[in-house]
Amino acid sequence: MPVDLNLAHASDQLFFVAIVLYTLAMLGYAAEFAFGRPWAAATREDAEIEAVVARTAVPADASELEAALVGPRTATETVSRPATAPAGPVLGDGRVVEVAASRPARSWLRRPVDPDDGAGAGGGSGALFGRIAVALTMAGWAVHVGSVTTRGLAAHRVPWGNMYEFSSMIALVAVTAFLLLLLRQPVRYLGAFVMLPVVCYMAIAGTVLYTPAGPLVPALNSYWIKIHVVAVITASGLFALSAVLTGLYLVRSRYDSVVARGAEPGPVARLGRLVPSAAKLDTNTLRVITFAFPIWTFGVIAGAIWAESAWGRYWGWDPKETWSFITWVIYAVYLHARATAGFKGRRAAVISLIGFAALTFDFYGVNLWFSGLHSYQGPGV
């Protein structure tokens, strides 16, 4: 079937609109930092526990204990209890657990759209910018989905057959992961740092790597393109997100050590004020990598199965295979390092960044510099 040129053209225009919206969103997130109260950010990290636990000091006597238990929703019920009624369990750090029966169900759907909750950057006009930025990100995401969909419809195939389409998909996964994370956790602070690489990535994809819509070469014409490439794109988008988190972790821990010395943080380290604690960033990096690693493993194995049916061997140390193996090994080192006491913090962060560098090289370096079995017509995947 011939390429539908109208749809292909629409896809290109939507791609451009998505870049513009993402750029505006990025500026919005930046404005939130500029006009908000960034220093509030660091103090808001435990927000997500609050739905379950009411923070309080250990009450001195029963009536105070009772008072501590009183939340707006359960006030009447709790107050009507006799003074000797059993209190909720007191945790080791002094917080009192609201007993399950009266606990409101946690609504993860409601949390996200409540931008003040998700802000991390205080209130005021800053929060307004942040909210606008989230709306722009969502609009950009929708347009981006439209661009990818029309591309697939125009070429009558999955929209990830060459490097341009591949980069667009990775950016889409990164934005999707960010928006999903925003639904569940107050991570709006991440906005600017996610949108910046996404915009750069898409700009490079739309200029240097751009390939007009067309059919797949025979070697790519297999249902494995849906399995192998989707897994690899998903894992890559997530690894990209983990690299952003790692970068922020390094900035924040630099900021912390400078402040601990009593010195004035430099221009880069000052960014550390805008983001949550180093420990939290570190944990989130680990979580994202832990999530992405099995997907990457699956992608590599699916690739091996595909290679077996396309080229007659499941593993042949083709440059692409070699670099995905290197990437896999480095992230395996990261996970082992985290499991071992000696490699937390900065050292682990460096390993995670090396892993991402290997991944980036796997996609771009291998295609641009080497000729291997993965070099299809034009810049392939």
Next chain:
Amino acid sequence: MSIDTEQLSTQPAPPPQRPAHQRPLATLRRGWRVLTSMRTALLLLTLLAAAAIPGSLIPQHSLAPSAVARFQQKHPTLAPIYAKFDLFDVFHAPWFAAIYALLFISLIGCVIPRIRLHVRALLRRPPAAPRNLARLPQSARWETDLPVDQVVAAAARTLRRRRFRVATDTTTLAAEKGYLRESGNLLFHVALLFLLVAIGVGSMFGYQGSKLLLDGSTFTNSNLLYDTYKPGALTSPSDLDPFQVTLHQFKATYQPDGSAATFNAYVTAKTASGQVSTHDLRVNHPLSFGHTNVYLIGHGYALHVVLRDAKGNIWHEETVPCIPQDLVNYLSQCVVKAPDTGAMTTRKVSDPQTGQTAEVPAPLQYGFLITFVPTAVITNLGVQSAFPAPDNPRAIVTAYTGNLGVNSGVPQSVYDLNTTGMTPLPIPLDKQFVTPGPSSAKIPLSQGFTLQITGYTQWASLQVKDDPAKGWALVAAILLISGLLLSLRVRRRRVWLRATPTAAGRTIVEAGGLARTDADDFAREFPTLVGRLAAEIRPAAREDPECPST
């Protein structure tokens, strides 16, 4: 970075000095401990990643032998050094094998004791509660009206419902959950070993061969009939399943821009037991004979040439496959060797002793280099191909006479013409350029001989690959992923509960929790769990909404 490495080491403290006769054993033991430590494993993993890098940067024999040859020509000083360190064959180099062998020994040394410990943990009750639960990272304390035994029983019910493994005695409860994490972890590592074994067995007992098949020709699977044949170290020729493949027609279609759209090889397959079936062999769709697969990996053109003498007798007739020089538009090069023409000529021979040259009679031999152009266009650079399909096919012939060297005993490739002992035959330019076909113009050679290119056809190259262990490799890969998912997604944690009666007839409940992995998640889970426990341990009446206040 000021981290006390001594304290962070995962190795146990060194053993005390032993008597002299025990020392070699002690050294061995120490070496083993070092090898199986996590630190060494990390180092070896890093080394493995680093060692793979040159394999992608330097051309490899196994992937691109011609690139290796080019590299050796271009870097005459560097290439021997590279060759010495096996850098042209990194993935089969002894030092590469040494790294992964050490890694896997380290892995075995680490996994076996862990399997033992894990099996023991699986058979054992969850460990008893520590004396002071408040000292644990997670703890809680509350009072209830229920008597001690009911508290313990209710808590055990709640935790069992949440799939904790629970052990109770009269006043305390110990519970643990997430054993699958370690099971998954061990499964992953064992599967990795299993995968390596499957890869090794596959390459030792398998083979790989390639064969170029002209339209209409048949191939029987035998090690003697391959163009290239690479057996494993322990493969014997009798392992080859003697199936037959006949190529009826190869068909390629192209996009308007010249990129490939479809490749189809219409073949008939005949198994060793004589079953015949027809297939459409395509890229991504191999033909299977048990664990042996046949793949379509390439294609090209072939020319049909006829050499006649002055009387019109045919001395040489052949369909010669042409090797594509340009993989986009398929400008291809064909070599024709005609060693037997029935005619004689003279050849200059120099006597090595006297240095004199003399003309001696020699058989007339022809060698031809023919360039086949599927879609010929004339450009500034000469004749080029503009499209891979044969839309305007032309052949350009260069002829040589002299000694082909085919009887010299030195093996030579049918795709190469060694022109050193030969002299080019002058052919007028307009006669060199022909359109292949039955009525194609005859190209005049010497002594009345003519060459006619009577047509062209296509060939397909097939790769036959036998990997008897690939099914096992797949099983290993599936186990590996399953183990990985379990070991990364399951969280292991322990919960303890102690019930103590008070003088007032109530019961103090103390709970403690310890996450063995991802303490952050557990810090979120524990309060929820405690809330649940508190709710379930309360007397039933309290939860009755009809009488909330008594």
